[in-house]
Amino acid sequence: MKSPTHPDQLRDGDLIAAADIGSNSFHLVVARYTHGDLRVIDRLRESVQLAAGLRKDGSLTPERREIAFKCLSQFGQRLASLDPSHVRAVATNAIRQLSHPQAFLLPAETALGHPIEVVSGREEARLIYQGVVHGLPSSNKKRLVVDIGGGSTEFIIGRGHEALERESLQVGCIASTLRFFEDGKITQRRWNQAKSEIAVELQQFGANFRGRGWSEAVGSSGTMKAIGAIVQANGWSEQGITAASLVRLREALLAAGNSNQLNLPGLSSDRVSVIAGGVAILDAVFSTFGLQQMNVCETAMREGLLYEMLGRAQHIDSRNASISALAERNGVDEAQATRVADTAMRLFSGASKGWNLDAQALEMLGWCAHTHEIGLAIAHSQHQAHGAYIMAQSDLAGFSRQEQQQLAAILRSHRRKPDAGGLSSLPPRMQPTTQRLTSLLRLAVLLHRARSEEAIPEFRVHAEENVLTLELPARWLESHPLTRVDLEQERDYQKQIGIKLVVSKSAPQASAA
Numbered sequence: 001m002k003s004p005t006h007p008d009q010l011r012d013g014d015l016i017a018a019a020d021i022g023s024n025s026f027h028l029v030v031a032r033y034t035h036g037d038l039r040v041i042d043r044l045r046e047s048v049q050l051a052a053g054l055r056k057d058g059s060l061t062p063e064r065r066e067i068a069f070k071c072l073s074q075f076g077q078r079l080a081s082l083d084p085s086h087v088r089a090v091a092t093n094a095i096r097q098l099s100h101p102q103a104f105l106l107p108a109e110t111a112l113g114h115p116i117e118v119v120s121g122r123e124e125a126r127l128i129y130q131g132v133v134h135g136l137p138s139s140n141k142k143r144l145v146v147d148i149g150g151g152s153t154e155f156i157i158g159r160g161h162e163a164l165e166r167e168s169l170q171v172g173c174i175a176s177t178l179r180f181f182e183d184g185k186i187t188q189r190r191w192n193q194a195k196s197e198i199a200v201e202l203q204q205f206g207a208n209f210r211g212r213g214w215s216e217a218v219g220s221s222g223t224m225k226a227i228g229a230i231v232q233a234n235g236w237s238e239q240g241i242t243a244a245s246l247v248r249l250r251e252a253l254l255a256a257g258n259s260n261q262l263n264l265p266g267l268s269s270d271r272v273s274v275i276a277g278g279v280a281i282l283d284a285v286f287s288t289f290g291l292q293q294m295n296v297c298e299t300a301m302r303e304g305l306l307y308e309m310l311g312r313a314q315h316i317d318s319r320n321a322s323i324s325a326l327a328e329r330n331g332v333d334e335a336q337a338t339r340v341a342d343t344a345m346r347l348f349s350g351a352s353k354g355w356n357l358d359a360q361a362l363e364m365l366g367w368c369a370h371t372h373e374i375g376l377a378i379a380h381s382q383h384q385a386h387g388a389y390i391m392a393q394s395d396l397a398g399f400s401r402q403e404q405q406q407l408a409a410i411l412r413s414h415r416r417k418p419d420a421g422g423l424s425s426l427p428p429r430m431q432p433t434t435q436r437l438t439s440l441l442r443l444a445v446l447l448h449r450a451r452s453e454e455a456i457p458e459f460r461v462h463a464e465e466n467v468l469t470l471e472l473p474a475r476w477l478e479s480h481p482l483t484r485v486d487l488e489q490e491r492d493y494q495k496q497i498g499i500k501l502v503v504s505k506s507a508p509q510a511s512a513a
Contacts, residue, residue, distance in 0.1 A: 010313045015041075015082050018305035019075055019089035021108075021116060023051035024150025024174055024274065025222055026068070028075045029302045030082075038306055044078060046071040047270040050094040051151040051174040058099025065104065072111040079113060088305050089116045090400070092124050093151035093172065102427060115429060117400030121168025125154035126318075126397055127304035129163040132156075132220050134307050135299030141215035144289070147300060148223040148281050150174040150274070155205070157212045165212055167205045171198055173223045177259075177277030184259040186276050191254065194277075198284035206288050217294040221301070223278035226271045228296035233266030240295040243286055249279055308398070318398035323367045326394060330374040336451050341369035343456055344444035350461025351468060355436045364403075365437045368410045372445060375411070388412035388422070406430050413438045414445055418497045439468055439499045446486050460506070467500045474505035 010016070010033040020027040030042040048071055053064025079087055091108075095101050095118050109116050119127070128147045136143075142164070145156040151172040157165040180194035219228070219241065230249060231237040237245035253276055256262050262272050271278075285291065311317065327337065344365050348357065375387030392408035399407075409422045423434055447456050460471040470487075477484050487503045494501040 010086075010310065014086060016086040016306060016309050017079055017082055017088075018302045018309070019072075019079075019087070019112065019114075019116075020300075020302040020305065021050075021068075021072075021089060021091040021095065022048075022149055022301075023092060023094035023152070023172055024049055026071050026075070027302045028078060029306065030078070031306050033310070038310060042078070044075060046074075049150065049174060049274070051097075051172060052178070054094060054097055054151075058097060060098060060104060065107075068104075069107060069111045072108055076111055076113040084114065086309070087114050088309055089114050090124075090127070090301070090305060091116050091118045092301075093121070093149060093168075093170070096121070096401075097151065105427065109429070117402055119400050120395070121152055121154065122166045122395050123397065123399070124152075124301060125156050125166035125168055126163050127308065128154050128220060128301045129156040129158050129166075129304065130161070130307050131299045131301050131304030132218055132297045133158065133161055134303055135297050136218065139216075142213060144209070144214040144217045145220060145297075146217070146224070146282075146285055146294070147220045148173055148278050149221060153281055153285075155209065157209060157214055165205075165209060167209075169201050169204075171201060171281055173274045173278035173281065175277065176281055177274045179277070180280065181259065181276045184273075186253050186257055186259065188254060191250070191280060191283075194280040195284045195287070198281055199288050202284060202288040210289065217289070217291050218297050219282075219294050220297045220299065222271075223274075223282075224294075224296050225298070226266075226268065226275065227279060227282060229268075230264055230266040230275075234264065240293055241282070242294075243292045246279070246283060246286055250283055253279060319363075319367070319396070322396040322398055323370055326374060326390075326396065327371050330371075330377040330390065332371065332373050332376075333451075336448065337370045337373065339448050339451075340372065340441075340444045341366055343447055344369045344440055346456075346459075347440045347443055347461055347470075350459075351436070351440060351463035354463035357433065357436060361433050361437060364406065364410075364433075365440060368407060368414070368437065368441050369444060371407075372411055372414050372441065384412055384415050388419075402427060402430065406434050409434055410438045410441060413497065414441050416493075418442075418493055420496050420498075423497060435497050435499065436463075438497055439494055439501070442490065442493070443470065443501075446490060447483065449483070449486065466498055467502065468494070469502040469504065471504045471506050474507060477505055 012034055014033045015030055016033060017030045026046045026048050028044040029040055031038040031040045048067050050064055050068055053061035089112055098104055105116055129145055132145050140160055142157055142159045147154045149172045151174060153169050153171050155167045156163050180190050228241055231241055231245035236248040252264060259272055259276055267275060348362055348365055374390050375383035378386040388408040388411045391411050392404055396404060406426060409426055412419045412422050423431060426434055457473050457476045462469040491501045
């Protein structure tokens with residue numbers, strides 16, 4: 001599998017691609033960067049219905065696994081010629097629900113040829129909004145965006161390019177169809193039960209959303225486009241989805257009585273088995289939010305991923321803002337964080353070539369350095385553990401679940417006895433880099449234990465395989481006995497994360513005659 005690098009820049013004509021590994025469908029979109037914008041040149045889609053293979057114990061049926069891997073192999077062939085740094089693959093609710101996601105992700109990544117990120121529901125919502133807003137005319141008015149997926153439904157209120165509110169519910173077209181219409185029968189009693197139970201879940205944030213208000217409601221992704229196609233093909237709505245057209249569609253489903261009997265103009269064959277659950281969700285959404293009209297957008301999360309990649313290449317990265325906000329919320333000592341970060345960067349500079357650390361790893365180390373003391377907001381004792389918990393559980397825009405786990409693992413082991421088990425629990429592709437970044441951050445924190453403005457002297461670093469050599473001036477070490485003792489103890493700690501630390505003394509330079 002190819003190792004990703006940071007897309008420092010995009011040149012005119014470069015191709016970038018986004019894979020959306022959804023609970024119902026898998027999508028791949030390829031775009032060309034030209035004249036500062038993106039032009040889509042290829043799309044692939046497969047109805048995998050991954051959520052239909054989820055068992056109650058959190059495992060996935062062999063049939064769905066094979067369908068998924070076959071699809072990802074096809075995507076991988078299309079991506080084979082692209083720069084790995086220009087590809088991003090994201091998985092959503094169905095993978096979030098797996099009891100052992102790595103059992104699926106490892107062969108899935110092999111089939112695709114690229115890492116697969118798992119994003120939280122709220123991060124999925126943010127990416128959906130980014131995709132939608134780029135597919136609509138520019139407006140400063142607030143919009144309500146609803147995206148009904150196979151396993152979850154995302155709700156966003158945004159203005160311009162900013163998502164103001166984000167929520168994700170565990171209701172999707174496949175999940176709701178299996179829950180309320182599993183045998184295909186569609187009755188008034190079942191419909192009422194579905195609408196009622198979904199509406200109860202919507203009440204968790206319904207009042208807050210209604211208080212925010214919006215000028216336009218927009219639906220995105222496959223279920224919304226399918227419903228829009230049906231109501232327009234049947235002449236029930238001239239544009240988008242109206243409350244009246246939704247009533248007509250519901251009546252048509254009830255009249256059919258069974259999904260096997262559905263024969264509606266505009267309804268594609270791959271949507272027949274899951275349309276009832278999707279329409280029931282939208283029926284509850286219209287009632288809860290008092291909607292009369294919803295326009296349908298052609299763009300969704302996959303386009304959001306493309307524009308997120310474009311932003312990162314142009315050094316507009318939402319992750320930087322998330323880290324700054326996290327540090328500020330938890331009262332981090334900015335001066336100390338900056339000192340540690342500066343020294344960590346110097347250590348990285350010396351070790352990066354020997355350890356094959358890329359620009360992405362440099363960013364990761366910087367984020368850790370600026371947040372390594374967030375746990376002090378809870379208590380000094382074991383603050384590394386508190387900080388790791390805060391990092392893992394916070395809602396951080398721009399980060400995948402694996403990235404937050406990686407950051408948390410480094411914070412958990414940045415001082416005292418490292419948590420080797422936490423490092424080994426990460427996906428295998430992340431472990432070597434995480435191990436090495438942890439080593440560098442530990443040394444940076446150790447060298448600034450005094451929290452003083454005193455500059456760290458010039459030092460040399462050499463890294464090769466799992467050996468890190470740090471050379472410090474002999475005179476400086478002699479005048480800093482506490483640091484000398486800390487470094488001696490640090491050798492034992494570094495062994496626990498698989499690093500052999502060698503500390504040597506550099507002799508004073510001879511003065512000129």
